[in-house]
Amino acid sequence: MGAGLAGLAAALHLSERPGTEVVLHEATARAGGRCWSFHDSALDRVIDNGNHLVLSGNAEVLDHCRRIGTSGLLAIAPRAELPFLDLETGARWSLRLPASLGELLRGGLRLPPGTPLSLGPDAARLMRAGPDATVAQAIPGRGPAWTRIWEPLSLAVLNAPPDHAAAAPLAEVLRRTVLRGGTASRPVTMPRGLGPTLVDPALARLAERGIRPNYRRPLTGLAQKGDRLHALRFGTEEITLGPGDAAILALPPDALGRLLDGPVPGPGQSILNAHFRVPPALAERLPPILGLISSLSHWLFRRDDVLSVTVSAAESCAGPRPDRDATLERIWREVARAAGTDAPPLAARLIRARAATADASPAGRRARPSTRPMANLALAGDWLAAPLPETIEAALISGRAAAEALDG
Template sequence: MAEQHDVVVVGGGLAGISAALRLADCGRSVTLVEGRPRLGGAAFSFRRGELWVDNGQHVFLRCCEAYRWLLRRVGALDQTTLQDHLDIPVLRPDGRRARLSRLPGVPAPAHLGAALARYGLLSPADRMRAARGALALRRLDPLDPALDAHTLGGYLRRHGQNDATIEALWGIVATATLNLRPDEASLALAAKVFRTGLLDSAPASDIGYATAPLGALHSQAAGDALRAAGVQVLLGTRVRAVEAGGVVHVPDVSGPGGWQADAVVLAVPHRDAFAIAPELSGTAAAPARGLGATPIVNVHVIYDRAVTDLPFAAAVGSPVQWFFDRTAGSEVRASRPGAQYLAVTVSAADDLVDVPSAAIRERFVAELARLLPAAGRAEVLDAFVTRERRATFRQAAGQAALRPAADSGLESIWLAGAWTATGWPDTMESAVRSGIRAAEAVGRVCPHDTLRFAA
């Protein structure tokens, strides 16, 4: 006879963690199964000698209410920092610098006008052009399904934007958040990013990020919170198959007949979901097989001395899109006093992901020296490359029709993950929202205490 379970959550990323916590908080008995020896999914840390390395630089905004709920729920909010007001240093290799920053107390959308007025990387004419582009974006409704047939780049050009404004302004935000260049990225998702994160509320765009290794938040703190909530957490345990009706096959754990669960939340990437539950191919979720993926490449450079006092910066006119100072959270100075650790993030990295690591290291060490003169005078103690080949689903025009609802169409099986139909880009915020949504779709989940976040 199959072992009986109430709810089984398959996948220990942010979606699975959020679903399991929400279900457990409302009295359900939950078993979470994760194939890797850690939690955290696509936002994790690993050891490289004495160094703690995040697989990539993951940021959130003040408007990311669900992710911030998760941080509070697992007791990790104090391991993050959040700006008092948006302030992005932007560098060019020719030495020119500017800041995209808002003045505290200036309401939306006037706050963006004030920021553009001081943004010296655009000419006065281009700043006026960018202001008209912002007004055009603010007229868009992210819920309008017609937007998803168009690209952000096409829309911007139809509203007077030129290559300079797209590269030095819109692309800085869009490429990082959508992991695609504006000329391919979905206008619907771009409208969500710019309306929710920048144009509708002045404080919404303030940037936050972890000050400790991501594993401390998403694996250690999350694991402690799950166990304290009564969730059975099985790490290093792979689910071989999930069948309609709530049958879960876990080799060496579930026995030959599998587990019989009242509900299963399948909180894994879309490729894995279809591999684990092939029956999904016969449901309304089937189009999600075509979501594809876009890579992100990260270049990690450790210098023998401090080369910048910036906590992070964006760059234009350079293959360096963003870099972050990860010195404090990496413990690098425990073994290398005085060293500084910079992590470069390159989104939409299709052209870079298969380049040999040696060539990537050489190119980006040189580029950092162009952006930061002190880096050219410092000794590079170490440089290495990490690659996330399937960092996000491909957030191109037409993506909305491919993203499924939480209801999988299979009896007793629900879907979670940033790739599901949250209305948000493939981000930590989307992952957490999807987990909460799947938990509430399972039913019997505190109807008097439903979590409510802004759409």
């Protein structure tokens, strides 16, 4: 149940098992969940619902793309380097990690100005943080390393401000990427879009195996007998499970909370994505990804002639109900400053992804159910791949883990 990335990954893994018949049910009219591409009429371009960044250390993403034949669609940056611009001061810098000791010795490490001295101790504190600590509690200093590294990282990775977000998931991401060096920290983007890279080819693989999602079919209830899932309800229809049958629920927390007793985290913050179509010559002035500091805009992605800006933790950063036109206008002013133009964009679109992730606080992280609530039922979803935060990598890991849990 659920044709987001977690459900698609589970279905793909199960469909490789001889003798297993897989049926996929999805509440909406499309697959991909929070990760999708569509033709936007205002821009007249195919865009993603929001910028998605993964890193080369996200092994599960790379494996998913290999399985569905889209490794060639991933743009893996040659180096672990991200440029930044402080829109208040105009300062520019790069964050760059060397891939090897040799590169380190040749000066391959670049850190934001003013940060090198505190970074090591800060990182060590973050790694030692317990499950109840927020990022702000784990890292006490408030110097340049805070504003130029830790605060932007917390917003980008956890979609929550550092005084709210649990430290442990951020530490886990760093363990799997940055602490493994430049090779595992290269930015990976999907220039053809999320749908064509992660979702549509997965659906095609499943279709080759005779599996087509049943769309507009929300699961509405479960029946349990003893320690087993006995039946699934879809409105008035009930499907009784046989002795060899099992189910995976790859659903967001609110949907799961309506079906099963037990704790689920509340909603986290929204993410705003502002998309601007601009003349190609203007787009070319900008790098593929630019981190922005001292601004409402956090990240600027360039894809052909579309510039897309992410504002994470939107309630904290833009207010609970930001006015659409005023927000677009403000973000465009920031983009225009970064690109050095006075001209307006050719077209613009603002997309708000409500509750883009679940509550990222330590209490929210604790409110996770067991992923195996019944003998023949496993749970998946990005929010269930602890200790990781809610990301594509986590969704895919959780889908595979659920399929493996039902093995045998």
